[in-house]
Amino acid sequence: xxxxxxxxxxxxxxxxxxxxxxxxxxxxxxxxxxxxxxxxxxxxxxxxxxxxxxxxxxxxxxxxxxxxxxxxxxxxxxxxxxxxxxxxxxxxxxxxxxxxxxxxxxxxxxxxxxxxxxxxxxxxxxxxxxxxxxxxxxxxxxxxxxxxxxxxxxxxxxxxxxxxxxxxxxxxxxxxxxxxxxxxxxxxxxxxxxxxxxxxxxxxxxxxxxxxxxxxxxxxxxxxxxxxxxxxxxxxxxxxxxxxxxx
Ligand code: SAM
Numbered sequence: 001x002x003x004x005x006x007x008x009x010x011x012x013x014x015x016x017x018x019x020x021x022x023x024x025x026x027x028x029x030x031x032x033x034x035x036x037x038x039x040x041x042x043x044x045x046x047x048x049x050x051x052x053x054x055x056x057x058x059x060x061x062x063x064x065x066x067x068x069x070x071x072x073x074x075x076x077x078x079x080x081x082x083x084x085x086x087x088x089x090x091x092x093x094x095x096x097x098x099x100x101x102x103x104x105x106x107x108x109x110x111x112x113x114x115x116x117x118x119x120x121x122x123x124x125x126x127x128x129x130x131x132x133x134x135x136x137x138x139x140x141x142x143x144x145x146x147x148x149x150x151x152x153x154x155x156x157x158x159x160x161x162x163x164x165x166x167x168x169x170x171x172x173x174x175x176x177x178x179x180x181x182x183x184x185x186x187x188x189x190x191x192x193x194x195x196x197x198x199x200x201x202x203x204x205x206x207x208x209x210x211x212x213x214x215x216x217x218x219x220x221x222x223x224x225x226x227x228x229x230x231x232x233x234x235x236x237x238x239x240x241x242x243x244x245x246x247x
Pocket of ligand 1: 081085112
């Protein structure tokens with residue numbers, strides 16, 4: 001039956017597009033794309049000719065009926081974003097939610113995603129992690145969010161742009177202390193780099209070598225160290241239990 005295919009595209013290296021993604025893009029009736037000019041380059045590279053429809057954060061709700069009409073007519077559609085997996089810090093959530101509510105078939109076509117790519121090579125714990133997308137642009141809100149996350153034990157993952165990477169590292173240093181960070185930059189591209197150290201060390205390194213502050217970033221922060229045992233609540237709890245047993 002007609003489906004909405006949610007298709008992951010490369011985050012840099014074009015060879016990361018899966019053969020299945022290429023097949024789907026060549027077989028659908030229409031590709032809904034975050035930026036049609038950007039996606040036109042990918043489709044040209046694949047030798048695929050297919051009509052496109054723009055779908056971005058400002059028109060997403062307005063596009064739902066139009067895309068649903070295709071599906072109702074038995075025509076499948078692919079959703080792509082500029083890079084990586086749609087809906088992950090990218091448009092598509094409203095569309096998928098609405099079409100799912102209408103009983104339409106939604107088929108994921110997996111592929112590159114910057115946060116998973118970064119985690120897979122960082123050497124930080126991955127049994128538990130939380131993804132927080134982009135931190136707020138304004139300093140006050142950014143620091144407040146970091147404070148809120150400061151007690152979390154799991155690995156924290158953020159996306160960041162070259163405009164704010166240094167400010168963000170400085171704020172992470174202040175809010176989260178000297179914890180270990182791994183920053184993945186330009187993943188799958190020519191200048192792919194992993195930097196490791198404390199947030200303030202990494203900010204200083206980018207200050208020295210501005211090339212290190214260029215491109216796209218995934219910032220990964222070790223979780224809060226475990227709280228020391230044998231002090232505070234637990235001992236109080238034991239003392240209380242002993243007292244109750246004595247009664
Ligand atoms: N949907 C995408 C995904 O699946 O990862 C993310 C889109 S979001 C608008 C763009 C952000 O993802 C960038 O600012 C950066 O933080 C991260 N990103 C995307 N490509 C990257 C790459 N090649 N290297 C490092 N980070 C990347």
